[in-house]
Amino acid sequence: MKKLVPYLFTQLRYPYTLPALPYAYEALEPHFDKATMTVHHQKHHQAYIDNLNKALEAYPQYQSYTIEELIIDQHALPADLKMVVQNHGGGHYNHSMFWQILSTTFDQQPTAIIAQKIDIAFGSFDKFKEAFDKAARTVFGSGWAWLCLDQKDNLVVVATPNQDNPLAQGLRPLLGLDVWEHAYYLKFQNKRVDYIDAWWHLVNWQEVEAVYKKASTI
């Protein structure tokens, strides 16, 4: 497996802080509601950051690592720190990406570059959406669905459990969907499918292309 080099969030390092959202908490309504957005960002995301910082206090030799370096190199870390990086470091990265690829301009279409890559990998956008929906719906318990670049620069859809990040598998995430219940329970209760349908309205394909441009140069 080719070792990845950091390409995104290269400014994020210890002590980690909660990144401001690029829109207001209510700006994604009616698809995502203000109450869920607020608690998801201020409480859940903040908790991952706090736990990551707390663990790194005891490991000054890893404080200069960026969030990506920690995740990419997690297998080489001391066991207790590795566990925190996998769960809470992953939580910080995953949520940072999640907010970034949502847009207040609803119902965007994939940009030309991404649409072409999707057609090559999946045959059509509808086939891609079907594969992504299936991945997101069938995560057992808590986890994420992702669109990633694989080691051969092809697009792939994967799911990960908990807060595991695809970087640890040598994949480069372009787009991630949080399917933890905390992401949807207030508005959608147990109806994960309805939450996934709402999320499609919000995907910021311009931003996905921006991430792709960084990811595809390494």
Ligand code: MN
């Ligand atoms: Mn979440």
